[in-house]
Amino acid sequence: MESRVFNVMEVCGTHTHALMQYGLREVYRNKMKLISGPGCPVCVTSQSDVDRLIYLCDQGVRIYTFGDLMKVPGSFGTLREKKALGADVREIYNPLEIIEDMKKDPAEAAVFAAIGFETTAPLVAGLISEIENSSMKNLYIYNLLKRIPPAIETLLSDPDCAIDGLLCPGHVATIIGELPFKRLSEKFKKPFVIAGFTRELLVFALEKMYEMLVTGVSGVFNAYYSTVMRTGNPLAIETLEELFGASDAEWRGLGIIPNSGYALKSEDSVINALQIYPELCKISSKDQCPCGQVLKGKLDPEECKFFGIACNPERPMGPCMVSSEGSCHAAFLYRKEINT
Incomplete structure (x- = not known):
């Protein structure tokens, strides 16, 4: 029987780039689908x-x-x-x-x-x-x-997002600590793992996330304990x-x-x-590209009809392709490296 693939969202632009740079999305694709959320200011x-x-x-x-x-x-x-x-x-x-x-x-x-x-x-x-x-x-x-925590709450409250677990941003956690994530985990009964940024720390966090998902354990696990204190x-x-x-x-x-x-x-x-x-x-304006859907994890960058063609880092249509922390920028950058 084929095991379930869980949806895990990271809400940190640095994590987004690191996960793609180290090829961890591909490594874990049979266990977890790693989705980029609103982690870039x-x-x-x-x-x-x-x-x-x-x-x-x-x-x-x-x-x-x-x-x-x-x-x-x-x-x-x-x-x-x-x-x-x-x-x-x-x-x-x-x-x-x-x-x-x-x-x-x-x-x-x-x-x-x-x-x-x-x-x-x-x-x-x-x-x-x-x-x-x-x-x-x-x-x-x-x-x-x-x-960040209210944005996570909004995403988890949206049934269409279907998020099974959250990879929490290490930098934000150094300021606010574990407790805001603990409250969200208790409310939504999902696992939250605070992650660092090196390949080793990310693998440690992802292994713990998968373990929690498979065993049905919710709560907050601090996989970046060398830097993040419980109270921030x-x-x-x-x-x-x-x-x-x-x-x-x-x-x-x-x-x-x-x-x-x-x-x-x-x-x-x-x-x-x-x-x-x-x-x-x-002054009130409407979005000019599908970046909003990407930020909610409902659209992978490569699935966007503009990706890599009408929208690229040299001529971006939206901020997800502009920003050095944007998921579209990361997807374009590391796809290009693999293909060259």
């Missing part, structure tokens, strides 16, 4: 939010952003194209770089596109503290930070709780997810871009 940024940033750019506002977001297609171009035409768009690697850049080269108004999950949120919190301490009056935050990083959690509260957030493909965002504690904060530019709330 750039990929889950909604089309509306991309268009809002491009609108600000067109108004002469300086935009600070992480590199991959510059290449995500909006309804009317990309931030990278706007920069080529003379707009002031600046790529940064650490949010704290922005303060020094603003001091060296002041702008009438500047907005930082703060995308990221729990791992990036403490860095943004640090920037907010620096803005407040420096009394800088013309640097604003467009807050696009998101929380207390200092980072305290910092986040001081500056942020939970808020609803829009995810590409998943829509509005309750309490999945990090809202500034003071919604009328002088650094909140939405307070400075309220017209942004009137």
